[in-house]
Amino acid sequence: MKSLLVFGCLMILCVSGASAQMVDRATYLKEFQQRVKYLETAYDTSQAVGFYQIAAHYKLNSNIRQADSMFVQALKVPRGDMFWMFPVIGAYLQGVDKMSPETKAVVRNAWKTYAPYRGDTENHWAMYYASLFLAAEQWPNLPGSEWYNGKSSDENREEAREYLFDWARITTTIGQGEFDSPDYFAEYAISTILLAQFAQDPQVKQLGSMLSEYVFADFAAEHLDGQYLGGFSRIYQPAVYKPLQSTASAFAWLYFGTGERTTSGWILLPALSGYELPEIIYQIALDRSKTYIHKERKRVRNVIRYGDEKNPPVYKYTYVTKDYGIGSLMGGILQPIQQHTWGVRYTYGRPYTTIFGLHPYWSGLELGMFFPEEVKTLIADVVASKGTYNNPDKWTSASPFERTFQHKNTLIALYDIDPGTTAEHINGFFPRNLEERIVDPTGWIVCKAGDTYVGWYPLQEYEWKEELETPANSLNDIGRPQLERVRETGNWRLRSHKLQNGYVVEVRSKDEIGSFERFRAALKKSVPKRTMKPGDVSVDYTSIGGEKMHFRFPDERKLNGKVVDLSRTKLFEGPFLHAEVGSQKLTMTYKNKKRVLDFKTLTVKE
Amino acid sequence: MKPFACSALLLMLLPGFALLEARQSTVYVSVVSTKLFVVGAPNPQTGLFYQKTSDDTLWQHTGRNNIRAFGVDIHTPSRGDVLCIASGNGVHQTTNGGKTWKITTGWRITEVLSVAIDPRTANTIYCSTPYGVYKTTDGGTTWNERTNGMGTLFVQTVLIDRNNPETLYCATEQGVYRSDDGAATWKKTGLHVGGVRSLTKHPTKSNVLFVGTDDFGIYATSNGGAYWDKMAAGLDHVAFYTMVFDPTNPEIMYAGGYITGVYKSVDGGQSWRRMNDGLTNLNVHSIAVDPTNGNRVYAGTMFGGVFKSENGGTTWRYAGLGGSQVWTMTVQPF
Numbered sequence: 040m041k042s043l044l045v046f047g048c049l050m051i052l053c054v055s056g057a058s059a060q061m062v063d064r065a066t067y068l069k070e071f072q073q074r075v076k077y078l079e080t081a082y083d084t085s086q087a088v089g090f091y092q093i094a095a096h097y098k099l100n101s102n103i104r105q106a107d108s109m110f111v112q113a114l115k116v117p118r119g120d121m122f123w124m125f126p127v128i129g130a131y132l133q134g135v136d137k138m139s140p141e142t143k144a145v146v147r148n149a150w151k152t153y154a155p156y157r158g159d160t161e162n163h164w165a166m167y168y169a170s171l172f173l174a175a176e177q178w179p180n181l182p183g184s185e186w187y188n189g190k191s192s193d194e195n196r197e198e199a200r201e202y203l204f205d206w207a208r209i210t211t212t213i214g215q216g217e218f219d220s221p222d223y224f225a226e227y228a229i230s231t232i233l234l235a236q237f238a239q240d241p242q243v244k245q246l247g248s249m250l251s252e253y254v255f256a257d258f259a260a261e262h263l264d265g266q267y268l269g270g271f272s273r274i275y276q277p278a279v280y281k282p283l284q285s286t287a288s289a290f291a292w293l294y295f296g297t298g299e300r301t302t303s304g305w306i307l308l309p310a311l312s313g314y315e316l317p318e319i320i321y322q323i324a325l326d327r328s329k330t331y332i333h334k335e336r337k338r339v340r341n342v343i344r345y346g347d348e349k350n351p352p353v354y355k356y357t358y359v360t361k362d363y364g365i366g367s368l369m370g371g372i373l374q375p376i377q378q379h380t381w382g383v384r385y386t387y388g389r390p391y392t393t394i395f396g397l398h399p400y401w402s403g404l405e406l407g408m409f410f411p412e413e414v415k416t417l418i419a420d421v422v423a424s425k426g427t428y429n430n431p432d433k434w435t436s437a438s439p440f441e442r443t444f445q446h447k448n449t450l451i452a453l454y455d456i457d458p459g460t461t462a463e464h465i466n467g468f469f470p471r472n473l474e475e476r477i478v479d480p481t482g483w484i485v486c487k488a489g490d491t492y493v494g495w496y497p498l499q500e501y502e503w504k505e506e507l508e509t510p511a512n513s514l515n516d517i518g519r520p521q522l523e524r525v526r527e528t529g530n531w532r533l534r535s536h537k538l539q540n541g542y543v544v545e546v547r548s549k550d551e552i553g554s555f556e557r558f559r560a561a562l563k564k565s566v567p568k569r570t571m572k573p574g575d576v577s578v579d580y581t582s583i584g585g586e587k588m589h590f591r592f593p594d595e596r597k598l599n600g601k602v603v604d605l606s607r608t609k610l611f612e613g614p615f616l617h618a619e620v621g622s623q624k625l626t627m628t629y630k631n632k633k634r635v636l637d638f639k640t641l642t643v644k645e
Numbered sequence: 646m647k648p649f650a651c652s653a654l655l656l657m658l659l660p661g662f663a664l665l666e667a668r669q670s671t672v673y674v675s676v677v678s679t680k681l682f683v684v685g686a687p688n689p690q691t692g693l694f695y696q697k698t699s700d701d702t703l704w705q706h707t708g709r710n711n712i713r714a715f716g717v718d719i720h721t722p723s724r725g726d727v728l729c730i731a732s733g734n735g736v737h738q739t740t741n742g743g744k745t746w747k748i749t750t751g752w753r754i755t756e757v758l759s760v761a762i763d764p765r766t767a768n769t770i771y772c773s774t775p776y777g778v779y780k781t782t783d784g785g786t787t788w789n790e791r792t793n794g795m796g797t798l799f800v801q802t803v804l805i806d807r808n809n810p811e812t813l814y815c816a817t818e819q820g821v822y823r824s825d826d827g828a829a830t831w832k833k834t835g836l837h838v839g840g841v842r843s844l845t846k847h848p849t850k851s852n853v854l855f856v857g858t859d860d861f862g863i864y865a866t867s868n869g870g871a872y873w874d875k876m877a878a879g880l881d882h883v884a885f886y887t888m889v890f891d892p893t894n895p896e897i898m899y900a901g902g903y904i905t906g907v908y909k910s911v912d913g914g915q916s917w918r919r920m921n922d923g924l925t926n927l928n929v930h931s932i933a934v935d936p937t938n939g940n941r942v943y944a945g946t947m948f949g950g951v952f953k954s955e956n957g958g959t960t961w962r963y964a965g966l967g968g969s970q971v972w973t974m975t976v977q978p979f
Contacts, residue, residue, distance in 0.1 A: 154710060187709065199752075411758060
């Protein structure tokens with residue numbers, strides 16, 4: 040009886056998502072399987088009718104006839120484009136040997152009569168072509184009349200295959216365009232895991248497996264306690280200020296054992312797939328015994344007008360400790376609408392484990408760079424689905440008037456905003472659950488979040504506003520949070536209305552600097568010198584670590600007198616991930632282990 | 646006996662009805678979206694719609710739904726058998742009047758903004774995209790990039806000179822480009838402004854073209870693009886998404902754009918006058934004139950559906966597809 044009780048407690052611990060410990064492979068797999076089992080059971084016993092429940096029934100061989108009936112029902116009014124394609128093929132492939140011929144026929148017919156839209160972003164195309172490839176393999180040798188797009192099985196399979204290999208090529212040569220997205224990580228991981236599990240073509244199967252490792256490794260190197268560390272190409276509210284609400288955090292729970300236990304549908308198909316992470320990836324994700332700097336180079340999503348280059352580079356810099364991470368993109372418009380340029384995230388104080396700042400910008404020009412519709416009506420188009428886009432209080436934004444300069448755990452953000460721009464202010468997010476938020480007479484705002492200390496030096500006058508929050512508990516038709524605002528008080532917004540603006544951010548942990556008082560004392564000695572004139576915005580600052588930083592808007596960065604050349608940034612560089620631009624190769628290292636993904640030869644070497 | 650008599654009567658009347666039907670033109674419109682369009686969401690029907698000119702507000706849908714149809718072209722000699730839709734998914738094509746459809750482009754060609762079928766042969770088709778121009782000469786089996794001299798520009802529209810189909814024009818973000826060799830090479834014309842949103846050619850005079858721009862109003866050339874003049878008389882707006890000639894009287898032109906409503910010219914584009922009586926949505930993205938009746942004019946709006954005038958634009962009335970963003974329209978004489 041006692042041993043049963045102990046096992047029960049262990050089970051609760053294993054699936055609860057407490058801070059994960061480094062464990063041996065056998066223990067990891069055992070705990071991973073317990074999490075898988077938890078998810079499978081949750082969906083198998085759910086009363087809801089959906090593709091995930093159907094997939095769970097088939098996988099567990101549970102009430103197959105009911106699953107068939109649910110499948111037929113769920114396919115009656117198809118909708119969702121690529122968000123329909125991947126759960127349908129995922130559920131089908133779980134049950135293909137178990138479902139009735141009639142159910143098979145209904146599924147087959149759906150791929151003839153329902154025409155999914157291919158979409159206009161990288162995640163859409165990944166889902167669309169991964170699903171189409173698997174479907175074309177399942178129903179080979181059919182003429183175009185049997186498919187929604189008029190193409191034969193062979194044509195669909197080859198088009199999808201070609202796209203997937205080209206996507207891998209561009210991703211491993213100049214980086215992902217929709218990179219490091221806590222809310223779109225799922226779309227890539229599901230697509231690649233389904234290919235790894237179900238593709239019959241051995242090369243595509245291998246590609247799916249390697250791409251799965253690639254996206255997970257990318258996440259692992261910037262993972263802390265279930266959170267993705269920013270900046271990000273795309274993130275939604277409220278996940279931007281409640282980091283564990285992103286779908287990437289659901290994957291962190293399933294594959295790293297961190298964050299919070301969840302029954303998110305986004306991880307159900309991966310959980311059913313049997314896909315297991317190589318040991319080195321979760322070791323990279325979990326070992327925070329040493330502080331490190333991780334750099335990345337990604338690419339801007341396709342710029343279709345108002346730019347000289349289709350995919351300009353994006354430079355990302357992240358500093359990671361066991362208590363916090365601070366990460367930044369260099370600034371500018373790198374992705375429309377949902378960019379998160381920089382942020383501090385830490386392990387204390389869920390759910391509001393972050394501090395960040397931004398210029399809430401919107402314009403037809405920004406949208407016209409990426410979308411082909413008419414520039415003068417694009418804002419209205421976008422607001423129809425992303426209601427915060429033209430809201431001056433929004434918490435995600437790209438801005439042409441924002442740049443950052445980060446060195447280790449010190450970050451400078453500068454703004455030189457044109458008059459008349461939407462909007463004519465900058466914002467900072469300070470969560471309500473900080474233990475301290477003190478305004479020092481020197482001007483530093485000094486915050487304590489458990490063992491993480493954050494100092495923020497505003498370069499211009501500002502005001503505090505009580506923050507209203509967007510709810511997370513209601514979802515729209517495509518599973519995203521509704522955007523109606525409700526009053527949930529307590530978080531704080533720093534707002535500054537000066538057009539020439541900026542701030543310096545210093546972050547330290549108790550391990551790094553000792554007491555909070557010592558941190559505060561160190562900040563008092565470090566006051567930035569600034570110039571804030573239109574066309575001449577700059578800062579000279581000596582960090583509390585003694586490093587001299589000079590930053591002049593937009594892109595003049597000097598560290599201890601030497602020019603910082605971001606263009607030399609590699610695809611990945613840090614203690615764990617290594618990849619040269621153009622190499623099509625990613626090397627993972629951890630202690631004495633090494634794992635090389637070579638996309639040119641489609642091989643994995645250890 | 647009675648049923649037989651009825652049938653016989655119907656048979657006698659049918660040729661007459663068929664003749665009436667044959668005299669009507671067909672209006673085709675491409676609908677990009679409605680206000681609620683979100684990829685992945687349950688969107689209302691978009692794509693290609695058509696009606697006979699007597700159909701009032703009733704429209705038929707053909708082809709696939711939910712495809713963000715930016716453009717449409719009809720191979721007129723085939724009397725509507727060969728149709729192409731420019732869509733976010735690529736070029737959708739039918740060769741049997743819409744009974745079956747196929748996306749003839751592959752993954753590389755996306756966000757297709759316009760399509761143009763060579764009037765001589767339906768096997769030759771051009772399409773424009775944010776990444777340049779593509780051409781097929783085998784009915785869509787293979788498509789090739791055709792950007793020599795132009796680069797991978799944002800090309801809103803590709804236009805064929807139907808009097809000389811080897812000559813083409815492109816409306817791009819960097820001005821207007823011209824090709825005289827079937828898109829093998831392109832040269833920039835003398836237009837010195839960018840953001841060209843629409844392009845139209847005189848029905849009979851090959852060297853007369855008009856363009857509408859996003860920020861600089863309307864320009865015209867009478868020498869095939871070498872020199873352009875700004876048309877300013879009567880124009881109070883700057884963003885023009887559509888311009889057309891009345892094929893029955895090319896001195897008459899119509900133009901529309903961002904909050905412009907419909908402008909009309911009766912002197913070949915030299916001066917303009919707004920004609921918005923009854924037009925309740927002033928964001929006009931497409932205009933078409935019935936080639937069999939120049940007084941019958943259609944205006945496709947952004948999120949307001951279609952409006953129709955039977956008196957050359959003097960008055961307008963709602964003609965259906967409410968809420969739709971009607972990107973392109975054409976009236977065909979069959």
